[in-house]
Amino acid sequence: MRGEASRIADRESRDSLAPKLRDTHEDAWRIGNELFTITSALDNNIQLERALTDPSRPTADKVVVFKEMVGDQVHPMTTEIMTDLVSRRWSRARDIANAVEDFGVDAMMYYADATDSTLHVSIELSRLHSSLLNLPVVRSKLYDDQAPSEVRVKLFRELFGDKNLNKVTMRLAEHATCNLRRRRYLETIQWLIKKFSRHMGQSMITVTTAAPLKEEQIKRLIDVYSAKVGRQVHINSVVDPTVLGGMRIQVGDEVTDNTVVAQLQNLHRRVQTEASPV
Template sequence: MRGEASRLADRSSRDLMASKLKAMGGDAGQLADQMFVVCGILDANPRLQRAMTDPGRPTEDKQSLVRKLLGDNALPITVAIMDDLVSRAWSRAYDIDNAVEDFGVDAIMYEADSEGKTLQVSIELAQLQSALLNLPVVRSRLSETNGVAPQARVELLHKLIGDAQFDPITMKLADHIALNPRKRRYVETLQWLISKFSRHMGESMVTVTTATAMSDAQIQRLIAVYSKQLGHPVHIHCVVDPSVLGGMRVQVGDSVTDRTVVAQLENLKRMANMAPSF
């Protein structure tokens, strides 16, 4: 949980820079690359985090530290963002890392906007998440950091994706969270990204899992139901998983409603195990 000062610093800085990021169009991807690199460096260096967020240190000193960190090849907007971030108050040092990553994701969303791929990337992230739901070992390895080289996680991810034609923008995000899990589970981070894209588009991603493919009429009914329920447009991401046997599992953000046959059978099994014996 971020403290109030960190939430305000993150939000205010991103609001201040939003128009500049949007104006970059397709070039925003370069900014994302640099912000993700900075995020990784800060995550690995707690002393640097503290130096950049120390309220007793003059802002000019912290901005000088930014220039030493970024070197001569940083984009001017990268420098401007970091200068702004180190000038703000933070509840804890680690929160500046979160803000840097937020800027990287924002940049990618604006890049996707400029190429008309925002919804496509959101759908592909949901497809990747769905593919991992039934692969617990792979999920675990994508989040494992002890004794595992970052590139090994990326190679595992690419092996999983195989011949699937995901957009390079999707792959940039997928690779980033494999390279630097940031003490998070991979699937949970995918959901975080999907939610950010949904808010950015002004709609929600509703993932519906069924044993067989739904008809267009069924999908349209779900769109109407959830658009009314949530108060804004939704996109239905359909997942076919024969192992659920029947029924439907619906995920909206972190909320899951599971009315599949397999879930009902599991509930009956748990109830039977809890029933007193005579």
């Protein structure tokens, strides 16, 4: 959890710079990649994070430290973002890396906007999440912090490199395994899906079923939940044969679980409770 100072710094910085970042159009691809590289550098160097967040140090000095790290070849917008971030107060040194990563994802979304591929990337991320849900061994390898990042990225490319994924989808998915950031792989993919959903002004409804949803089912769910939340929603259809039947529907933190497995578990709990001695 980020402290109050970090939440304020992150929000104010992104509110201030989002219009400028959006206006970089296709340059946002380069900026996003640079920000992901900086995120990794910060994650691997706590001394650097402390130097860039030290409240007693003048902003000009911290900008010098940043430029010594990246040189003078980065995009001007990358420099402007980092200059803004190092000028702010942070609850913890490592929170600045979280903010840099957020900007990196924002840049990738703006690039997707500029290339008319935002919805396509969102759908691909949802499908990626669904395809990995029933591959626990693969998932464990994608967030194995004992394996070099190059090995994890190579594994991902071997599995998905021939799927003709959009390059933004590929870059985000590779970032998720290249720099684990103390997260499980599917947690990061789900986080990215939600960010794209918010970016598009939609709500992401995750529906887990034993078999793929039919088109009429998806349309009905969109109609029902769009009316419920008051805006257009996108259905993230997840196929998980272990649920046996029924649906598990998640809207934000609210979960409605009407799957056969959930019903059996509830029945088992009731039986145990009734069988327990008073």
